Amino acid sequence: MKFSEYNERHLYLNLSSDPDPFLFIEAAGIVEPDADYGFFDPAHQLYVFDYVQLGCGYVDVAGSSIKVSAGDVILRRHHEEQIGFRSEPTNPYRKLWFSGSGDFLDGMFRMYHITGPVTVIHAPETEQYFTNIVTRLYSLGYCEEDTVQTIQGLLWQLFRAGRQTPSTSKLERIRGYMERCCDKIKSVREVAAVFDISPRQLERMFSASYGLTPWEYIKIHRLERAKMMLAGTSAKIVEVAYSCGYASSEYFIAAFKRATGMTPAKFREAKWAGTEDFAKIL
16 A cells, blocks of 8 residues: 555556556555645546545636535546646545546547546445445455456446436437437437427437437447447347347347448457457447
């Protein structure tokens, strides 16, 4: 265990020269409550996930201060600017955190259109995920498959929560619904009915904002979910197909090959072999 000058306990550190290209966890730890806590996070190429367990503090970025408190998750995307962190002196926070990189994180941030250096999501239901991840990394000393699956579960839960804040626009709620339920949706009419608008109105609104029809977006999201399942799990092709909303494994294989130029099986083989073909199509 290592203490830093910022009152952090580093519980896990992996400086491997050969990181897993799919998901690599570099470090994890705890920030203990300290009225004087504060530091600047320099530019880096990692994703960092902080969970505020208690207390409150501030994130300073691009000339603005974002207040965070218990139950908030702070997502730090790899960035080129300096970000400041500080506790509220009268009620300093305690945080759990971990950092990493890889194709899975790239895909999740891309899928949910998270492009800024800092995003804050209120998601108290994810505390147990963070606790399990940090505890397992500390106790085992390495990142094993169960921990990877817990991290994947955390991110699905977290990003879905981020699409359901009260301030989210109706169109954003529609998009969030399409992402969550892409495996069950049978038609655009079905989506329109859920939100009490006409299919034509939905088509027009969605195309104007995103440059895609609702059905095109659903197909893209199904494909991205399938890629992640193929790359990160040992699920059978037929299980991936049904989990992502395809009517049959045959239809899934054909659709996947049209979109990527590879069958699902070849895609999975390429991922684990670490070939250039995989990097090009992810």
